[in-house]
Amino acid sequence: MEQLLHLDDITKRFGQVTVAENLTLSVGAGEVLGIVGPNGAGKSSLFAMISGDLRPDSGAVWLLGRDVTGVAPHTRTRAGIGRTYQVPRPFEHLTVFENVLVCGYQGAGLKGRQAWRHTMGVLDRTGLADLADTPAGRLGLLQRKRLEMARALGTGPRLLLLDEVAGGLTEPEVAELVTVVRQLHAEGLGIVWIEHVVHALVKTVDRMVCLAGGDVVADGDPMAVLADPKVRELYLGSGPEGVS
Numbered sequence: 001m002e003q004l005l006h007l008d009d010i011t012k013r014f015g016q017v018t019v020a021e022n023l024t025l026s027v028g029a030g031e032v033l034g035i036v037g038p039n040g041a042g043k044s045s046l047f048a049m050i051s052g053d054l055r056p057d058s059g060a061v062w063l064l065g066r067d068v069t070g071v072a073p074h075t076r077t078r079a080g081i082g083r084t085y086q087v088p089r090p091f092e093h094l095t096v097f098e099n100v101l102v103c104g105y106q107g108a109g110l111k112g113r114q115a116w117r118h119t120m121g122v123l124d125r126t127g128l129a130d131l132a133d134t135p136a137g138r139l140g141l142l143q144r145k146r147l148e149m150a151r152a153l154g155t156g157p158r159l160l161l162l163d164e165v166a167g168g169l170t171e172p173e174v175a176e177l178v179t180v181v182r183q184l185h186a187e188g189l190g191i192v193w194i195e196h197v198v199h200a201l202v203k204t205v206d207r208m209v210c211l212a213g214g215d216v217v218a219d220g221d222p223m224a225v226l227a228d229p230k231v232r233e234l235y236l237g238s239g240p241e242g243v244s
């Protein structure tokens with residue numbers, strides 16, 4: 001399998017807090033990796049180091065065989081990394097269509113008719129086509145989460161980073177989201193998905209990693225990771241979300 005992302009011996013500290021310590025992790029092209037870990041384990045910080053919002057103290061970030069450790073976030077976006085944030089912050093006064101179009105222009109480098117077509121395609125894939133003309137500020141939570149994904153997809157990524165996109169949604173909404181992510185997987189996109197809603201991950205990912213104390217505690221088949229005694233210990237014996 002072609003390697004999409006490789007984190008090589010990453011260390012990052014905020015004073016006394018260690019968010020990554022000699023952490024090494026790879027994601028193959030077309031692979032869907034789920035990341036779990038207790039609050040404060042460093043999951044979002046890891047995304048920030050992949051997307052370029054945060055620079056590791058040491059170690060390297062490789063994307064498609066290129067060392068992007070010192071590369072600015074917008075350049076990484078152009079190189080193929082698209083990410084969502086836990087709290088969606090769309091352009092509230094722009095429509096759903098315009099929000100994604102901006103990403104097509106700025107992230108994917110598209111222009112004119114091509115950008116327009118690309119945007120319509122992304123809205124179709126994320127179930128937002130009917131809301132294309134709605135101002136983002138009028139969307140409910142599920143739609144905002146979908147728009148967050150659509151904006152990341154708008155940049156034309158090879159690797160999509162999803163940060164807790166299922167948080168705060170109802171069960172039927174989570175199921176709809178899982179369908180969207182599975183479809184993206186079927187299209188061959190590489191995905192890393194941080195999620196506390198573990199049953200959504202289990203239905204979707206090929207592989208799961210549990211992070212704690214800045215390092216990988218378990219890595220492999222999702223059910224095997226959830227059953228791992230080290231992982232269960234982190235969740236006071238019950239496993240994440242009480243999965244047994």
Ligand SMILES: Nc1ncnc2c1ncn2[C@@H]1O[C@H](COP(=O)(O)OP(=O)(O)OP(=O)(O)O)[C@@H](O)[C@H]1O
Nearest residue numbers: 014017018019037038039040041042043044045046
């Ligand atoms: N810019 C920063 N400056 C100082 N400390 C930070 C900074 N960013 C994160 N931290 C600290 O690093 C630790 C890891 O935070 P991070 O958000 O990466 O964890 P997480 O695993 O994503 O948590 P959660 O599951 O709650 O979202 C936390 O203790 C947090 O307070």
